[in-house]
Amino acid sequence: MPAAPMIEERPGCGLGAKLFARLMRRTLRPIIARLPWTPLALRMAGLLDYAGVLIVRPRGARTVKVTALDCAAEWVYGAGVSPTTRKVILYFHGGGFVACGLRTHRRMIARISRAAGMPALSVAYRMPPNVTIATVLEDCVNAYRWLLEQGYEPEDIVVAGDSAGGYLSFAMPLHAMRAGLPRPAGIAALSPFTDLDVDRKIAHPNAPIDPYIPAPRIRDMVRLVFPGVELTDPWLSPVHADVRGLPPTLIQAGSIEVLLGDAETMARHLAAAGVPCTLQIWEGQGHVFQVFADICREGLAAIAEIGAFARQVTAAGDRQRAA
Template sequence: MPSFTARLVKLFARRAIKRRDLPPQALVAHLRKAFNRPPGITLLPRGVRCTRIETTQFTGDRVATAAPERVILYFHGGAYVAGVTRTYHNLAGRLAQQLNAAVYLPVYPFAPEHPFPAAVNRCLDAYAWLLEEGYSSEQITIGGDSAGGGLTLSTLLGLRDKGLPLPGRAFVFSPASDAHGRGTSLDANDNVDCMLSASMIRTAADVYVSPEQRDNPLASPCLGDYHGMPPLLITVDQDECLYSDAEAVRDKALAAGVKVEWIARQGLFHVWPIMVPWLPEARRELRELVAFIRQH
């Protein structure tokens, strides 16, 4: 059974975030209001600091220990139209502390002002910048949630297309992977998903990418070729609309021989692992993620 905290979050999300049949402009305004002003407070662990970085290739936050040995590049969610890095400081701080790592949270451009492939290109720039800073690809883990999970997968595919060395491992929380919005779970879970609706997901895709570009694997990473990709951890809740998107990526990765750690829960909600330290289920998933990164 979900924790009391999880049940409260689900109630809040259904009232404050979930909507149906909003036109594109109204959906963008709603998601920016919901996601660009996170209600939680930041509690960074002792020995972890957050600094702002602004360069031509990377703008965003660095949440790190004093002498990090690992690097995590994390792409935030927000349906490709919204979101702020501050939402992820608690997660980044705990990853930094437990892995003695530097976690980089890049800012990327949003649709509709900057449609596909602007966000993907910015994520590729951020990874290339880390390499130029002297980090080896094996030191780097990339990850993200929701749209940021989709960008994580698109970045993996784009790095291979560019001939750049791939990171040592990757993880995604409830990734958005099909810009066509064809997953059976979109409609099957429309009523039980407490945060997203099928219409929200499909409208966000309409805003992000034009119809003629949706077969591009960088726009729909569920269509990508995953041969040679690093080990991949995927979390998703079975009741959410994007469950089929995660399944599709899992199946393509496994078919390509990729090592996949699959975590499917039930009775939780979209991207629950980001809600550390408040949510017991998120703390459990943090332990799983830390063990996965250490193992690989």
């Protein structure tokens, strides 16, 4: 039944988040606005993940390399999470489809794993300009298929991702279901990119205040990743897709980020299709603030919410099996 999404306004923005947003607006945003979008620059962006070696894992967390896929991947176990647990989070990292990876997101994913009490399979899908969006989606669907082949039940798998990975957290289940695979238990999308129409982002009230994403630069990303694609292509634009049949969804976004509009549009689209959806809007937070939780402490509370959501939707599968 069509309905309105459940929108939860999360008030409170600490000094750390305010100072971080101000710093990013004065430093990182001008750099991103001026970076050349050339093949050489994009290949350099792909090396950003190596800087992630400076990001330490939370105490008690560990990782195990996975070599069974066509792309890099690893198991991430938060502190106290058992490798024998048969519930899992399938995570796709953000980075504009061209940057970041296992290292940059390891600390946040370990925290999500601990909050959920289940391991996470972190997938470093192959990225443009070396591959097309079709290959990106293939890597993500194959990771989901591999989990099923390992004996994980679909009702025990939560798909999650941030930014570009948030896009994939919607696109992957849609393509997997089209290929005849069962739907997962739930979707958790952090500041997801969902709409290929960049003009809407440029016109959004948050465009001038986003801490580090200049909206016009998103147009370069769309041209690279989705060349020649119709902006309303239902198989590449989640906000135009037939999303009926998708599982319960949690979307988190910051109130001052330019992709808030994407999150709101996607939440309305899901609710109109009868998909249970909760949109959390966190006051004063920027894009994927959860990854900066050591500075923006509200990120820890948001991660706890993701963990609670993962436990809730997988518990529904337990009830179905017991019935």
